[in-house]
Amino acid sequence: MSVPLLEITDLTVSFAARGKAFQAVSGVDLTVQSGEVHGVVGESGSGKSVTMLAVMQLLSQSATIDGSIKLGGQELTGLSDRQMRKIRGVRIGYIFQDPMTALNPLLTVGEQIAEAVRIHRSDVSRWQASERAVELLRLVAIPNPEKRADQYPHEFSGGMRQRAVIAMAMANEPDLLIADEPTTALDVTIQAQIMELLDQLRREKGIGIVLVTHDLGVVAGVAKSLSIMYAGRVVERGLVDDVFAAPHHPYTKGLLESLPQMDQRVQRLRAIAGAPPPISARPAGCPFHPRCPYVIELCHSERPVLRKVGPIDVACHRAEVVAADSGALQNA
Numbered sequence: 001m002s003v004p005l006l007e008i009t010d011l012t013v014s015f016a017a018r019g020k021a022f023q024a025v026s027g028v029d030l031t032v033q034s035g036e037v038h039g040v041v042g043e044s045g046s047g048k049s050v051t052m053l054a055v056m057q058l059l060s061q062s063a064t065i066d067g068s069i070k071l072g073g074q075e076l077t078g079l080s081d082r083q084m085r086k087i088r089g090v091r092i093g094y095i096f097q098d099p100m101t102a103l104n105p106l107l108t109v110g111e112q113i114a115e116a117v118r119i120h121r122s123d124v125s126r127w128q129a130s131e132r133a134v135e136l137l138r139l140v141a142i143p144n145p146e147k148r149a150d151q152y153p154h155e156f157s158g159g160m161r162q163r164a165v166i167a168m169a170m171a172n173e174p175d176l177l178i179a180d181e182p183t184t185a186l187d188v189t190i191q192a193q194i195m196e197l198l199d200q201l202r203r204e205k206g207i208g209i210v211l212v213t214h215d216l217g218v219v220a221g222v223a224k225s226l227s228i229m230y231a232g233r234v235v236e237r238g239l240v241d242d243v244f245a246a247p248h249h250p251y252t253k254g255l256l257e258s259l260p261q262m263d264q265r266v267q268r269l270r271a272i273a274g275a276p277p278p279i280s281a282r283p284a285g286c287p288f289h290p291r292c293p294y295v296i297e298l299c300h301s302e303r304p305v306l307r308k309v310g311p312i313d314v315a316c317h318r319a320e321v322v323a324a325d326s327g328a329l330q331n332a
Contacts, residue, residue, distance in 0.1 A: 002033070002034075003072060003073040004031045004032060004033055004070070005032050005033055005034045005036075005071070005072060005175060005176055005208040006030070006031065006032040006055070006069075006070070006071055006176055006208060006210065007030075007031050007032075007068070007069075007070040008028055008029060008030040008031070008051070008055070008067070008068070008069050008070075009029055009067055009068040009069075009070075010027055010028075010029065010066075010067040010068065011025060011027070011028040011029075011030075011051065011054060011065070011066070011067035011068070011069065012025060012026050012027060012028075012065070012066040012067055013025040013047075013050050013051070013054050013059065013063055013064070013065055013066075013232075014063070014064045014066075015060075015062050015063050015064075015279075016062045016064070017062065021064070022279045022280055023232060023279070024047055024050045024232050024279055025047040025050050025051050025054070025232045025233075026232045026233050027067075027233060027234075028047070028051055028067075028227075028229075028232075028233065028234055029234065029237075029306075030051070030210075030227055030234070032176070032208045032209075032210055033208060034175065034206055034207070034208050035202060035203075035206045035207070035208065036202075036208050036209070036224050036225070037198070037199070037202060037208075037209045037211055037222050037223040037224055038208075038209070038210050038211070038223060038224070038225050038226065038227070039211045039212075039213065039218075039219035039223035039225070039226035039227070039240065040052075040210060040211065040212045040213070040226070040227050040229060041213060041214065041215075041216060041219055041226055041227070041228050041229065041255070042214065042228060042229035042230055043214055043230075043276050044214065044276070045231075045276045045278070045279070046229040046230050046231065046232070046276065047229050047231070047232040047233070048180075048212045048229055049097070049180055049181075049212060050232075051229075052094075052178050052180055052210065052212055054069065055069055055071075055076065055092070055178065056084075056088055056092060056094055056178070057076065057079065057081070057084045057088075058088075065077055071087065071091060071092065071175070071176065072091075072175065086120075089116060089119070089120055089169075089171070089172055089174070090120050090172045090174060091174055091175050091176065092174050092175070092176045092177075092178065093168075093169030093170055093171075093172075093174035093176070093177045093178070094169055094177075094178045094180070095162075095165050095166055095169050095177065095178065095179040095180060095182050096165065096180055097180050097181040097184055098184070099153075099158070099161035099162045099164065099165040100153060100158075100161060102165050103153040103161060103164065103165065104153075105152065105153055105154060106152075107152075108149065108150050108151060108152055109133075109137070109148065109149060109151060109152070109153060109156065109164045110130060110133040110134065110137070110148075110149025110150055111133075112164075112168060113132075113133035113136055113137070113149075113164070113167055113168050113171055114126070114129035114130050114132065114133040115129075116168050116171040116172070117129040117132050117133070117171045117172065120172050121172070130149070132171070133149050133167075133171075134146055134149050136167035136168075136170060136171060137149055137163075137164065137167055139167065139170070140163040140164070140166050140167045140170075140197055141163065141193075141197065142160060142163055142164070142167075148160075158186055158190070159186055159190035159193065159194070162182060162183075162186065162190075162194055163194070163197070166179075166182070166194075166197065166198070166201075170201065170205075173205065173207075174207065175207060175208065176207065176208050176209075176210070177198075177201070177207050177208070177209045177210070178209075178210045178212070179198060179209060179210065179211050179212065180212045181212060181213055181214070182194055182195075182198070182211070182213075183195065183213070183215070183218055191218065192221075195218060195221055195222050198211070198222060199221075199222045202222075209222075211223055216244075216255055216256060216259060217259060219240060220240060220244065223240050224239065224240060225237070225238065225239050225240060226238070226240050226243060228243070228249065228251065228252045228255070230251050230276070230287060230288055231276060231277055231282050231287035231288070232279070232282075233287070233315065234306065234313075234315070235249045235251055235252070235288070235314065235315045235316065236248060236249040236251070236252045236312060236313070236314045236315070236316075237306070237312070237313040237314075238311055238312035238313060239311065242310075242311045242312055243312060244256065245326075245327075246323050246326040246327045247322065247323070247326050248309050248310075248312050248314040248316060248319040248320075248322055248323045248326070249288075249314050249315070249316045249319065249322060250288065250292045250293060250294045250316065250318075250322055251272070251288050251291075251292075253322055253325070253326055254270070254272040254291075255272070257270045258270050258271055258272065272291055273291050274290055274291040275291075277290070283300075284300065284301060284303075285298075285299050285300045285301045285302055285303055286299040286300075286302075286303060286304055286315075286316070286317070287303075294316075294318045294321060294322055296317065296318065298317050299317055299318075302317070304316050304317050307319075309323065310323070
């Protein structure tokens with residue numbers, strides 16, 4: 001077996017506040033191969049972005065990271081900031097959630113992309129970096145890239161800004177691209193274009209992509225495998241086709257049932273009752289039990305661990321029952 005491009009093992013992230021330590025992420029395992037898209041799905045507050053920022057070592061000083069994060073077999077946990085600067089933007093590209101805040105409003109888009117090249121390539125001249133910026137804008141299908149490179153972020157539409165951020169993340173042809181909610185606040189047409197672009201980059205460049213999102217519909221189109229996160233933990237993991245065919249965790253089942261069905265007319269979409277627990281007040285036992293329709297007494301006291309049930313890894317005491325119900329719904 002080849003060495004995974006990204007291998008996260010038993011990752012835990014805690015934040016110190018008010019003299020206490022609050023665990024944002026607990027025991028996360030995740031593996032991504034080269035040329036693969038892996039989806040990380042969950043509601044806001046589930047720990048998706050914290051996990052990815054831990055990979056980049058970009059968390060605040062109040063954060064404590066335990067566990068292992070390997071990139072192509074190299075351990076990242078414990079590296080100094082100076083060592084990580086040689087990895088960020090070179091071996092790992094990051095697409096941040098909000099392209100408007102990720103771009104400097106005082107610099108042209110071309111200058112910012114060129115800077116991403118020159119900061120890691122001392123042998124590249126200013127002119128060569130500018131040419132590379134235009135080439136990258138053309139790669140992400142920005143029309144008239146020579147002119148657009150001289151424009152400022154506010155002169156770009158939302159979809160074009162997102163493409164510019166992708167171009168910046170791809171400036172040094174990284175091995176791994178982390179896309180954190182890359183389609184947030186974009187209309188469905190632009191969403192489809194962005195996802196098609198990411199899949200094209202994966203196929204043509206052979207990069208591995210971690211797609212962080214709350215939208216299962218986005219994951220369905222491009223990802224091969226996915227991890228469902230809830231309250232800082234992975235609660236279900238497997239191939240996209242297997243998870244969508246018969247989810248084994250009530251949370252995953254609820255997420256899928258909340259999606260609109262083209263062949264069904266309903267007055268209101270289904271919703272998962274309640275809200276995710278805050279980091280400071282996560283319940284004992286299974287963190288999903290206050291919202292779970294399958295809850296039993298055991299769920300209140302014993303936290304389920306990830307276990308193999310058929311083709312899927314799932315952290316649920318009643319996974320077999322949930323899977324049976326999911327299969328019945330699929331066959332109905």
